[in-house]
Amino acid sequence: MLVVLAFIIIFHITSIALLFISTIDNAWWVGNNFYLDIWKNCRNTTTNTACSEIGDDNNSFQAIQTIQATMILSTILCCIGLLSFVLQLFRLKQGERFVFTAIIQMLSCLCVMIAASIYTAMHDEFHQKLGLGEGSFGYSFVLAWIAFAFTLINSIMYLILRKRK
Known part of the structure; x- marks a missing residue:
């Protein structure tokens, strides 16, 4: 059981790192001559x-502010979620553990999915308004989608783990 808990903690910390980086x-x-994120060009x-x-000077970039807020x-x-996991590990009875942590992780998963989905849907509009040329999605965008998968898997693991001894 300690190996499973250690794996979950490492997986959770990896999710946090991916979210911070993205x-x-x-x-x-x-x-070729530019790079863009959710904060600056x-x-x-x-x-x-x-x-x-x-986004500060143009009303058409309200979607960028939504992406910023959800990320x-x-x-x-x-x-x-990591903090609540550690607190619930020693405080709650078996069967009650990790439900709150799973809900928090699911909300985190939902937020990153919303942000990445909005960016995916609106990226052409952003780039045209900023006058950017041809490009491709960068690694931060890819890390956001990977963080979505990690937080989803992590929330499912917490739900499964709540019944274990």
């Missing part, structure tokens, strides 16, 4: 890199 790092959409020139924030909420919920 939320913070600047690589949701990348091209950076253009590379031969001498320097010029970055500008996204932050997902990261916070995942951290709270």
Whole structure:
């Protein structure tokens, strides 16, 4: 049982790391001379890199603010889930354990899914309004979808684990 608990803790910490990286790092959409995330748009020139924030001056970027909020909420919920897991491990009786943690992880999963889905649906519109050229989804976007899968699997593991001794 200790091996299973250690594996779940490592899996949960990995989920948190993936969420932090995908939320913070600047690589949701990348091209030859630019990179874009949910916070800023950076253009590379031969001498320097010029970055500008996204969404403050234009009402059409309300979807970006939704993506920002749901990614932050997902990261916070995942951290709270780890904390509640540790607290519930020693405090609750068998059968009652980890239900709250599973619900928190499921909410985290839902938030990251909403953010990545909105970005997937709206990325063409964002790029046209920002005047960006051809590019592809970056590793932060891919990590967001991987974090979605990890948080979903983690929430299911907590539900299964609640009955174990």
